Amino acid sequence: RVRFRDPAGATRTGEWTDAIECDGRSYDPAAVEVLPPCEPTKVVCVGRNYVAHADERGADVPDRPLLFLKPPNAVAGHGATVTLPTGVAGNRIEHEVELGAVVGERCRDVDPAEATGVLAGYTVVNDLSNRDDQRRETNWVRGKAFDGAAPMGPVLATPEEVPDDATVECRVDGEIRQRASREQMVFSVPELVSEVSRFLTLEPGDVIATGTPEGVGPVKDGDRLELTVDGVGTLQHTVRA
Structure with missing residues (x-):
């Protein structure tokens, strides 16, 4: 499922194959604005959920999920150009490709055995991180919550479309930077x-x-x-300083 704004400015939902199909019409993806696949009230992020990433950060693997939040202003869509924050100490913004689980219903105190049932599906998220400011503060507002810090998309895939061993990959200007399987996550x-x-x-x-x-x-x-996440597709975006 893909959310998009058509040439007339209307927000629509369709299916993206070669073209975007919606209400009996076909749209050229290049001629529409692809929107984030959902409108979250919050993005809950998980830190150090892959052992090798914890190792490269010189940090321990947590004994329970390490959680932090990104607000709605951080959300950007497929094809967006994210403007990096000005005046960043050290000017180091880093990419972090992630599988995004999208909630489908209001819920609280969900049993793990029932968790998949509350999901609408999956998308791709880039947890852009202002690393130098992240190291200088404990609440990570500057480090993680700046405008455009959570590009996501391009579509919402159903849980059945994303395999348990889905590959998660990031390329920058064609160079593979990150590649792993979701099976390597510490917490499922x-x-x-x-x-x-x-x-x-x-x-x-x-x-x-x-x-x-x-x-x-x-x-x-x-x-x-x-x-890229297998079963979801490839989220593309650019950055500018």
Whole structure:
């Protein structure tokens, strides 16, 4: 499922194959604005959920999911150009490709065995991180919550379309930077949904970004990013300083 704004400015939902199909019409993807696949009230992110990523950060693997939030202003869509924040200490913004679990119904205290049932599906998320400011503060507002810090898309895939061993990959200007299987996650999607819902009521459209694998690295003005999850597709966006 893809959300898009047609040439007349109307917001529509369709299916994206070679073209975008909606209400008996075909749209050229290049002629429409592809919108984020959902409208989250919050994006709940998970830190250090791949052992190799924790190792490259020189940090321990947590004994329970490490959680932080991104607000709605951080959300950007497929094809967006994300303007990096000005005056960043050290000017180091890093990419973090992640599988995003999209909530389909209002829920609280979800049992892990029932967690998949509350999901609308999956998307791709780039947890853009202002690394230098992240290291200088404990609440990570500057580090993680800036405008455009959570590009996501291009579509919402059903849970059945995304295999348990789906590959998660990030390319920057064609160079593979990150590549791993979701099977390598420390905490599974059902465990994450259950843990988050113990503390936060999840609303339809909310996103749980399930953590990034090793290989995070800097992005710079003009870079083109391609972030892929098997079964979802490839989220593309650029950055500018």
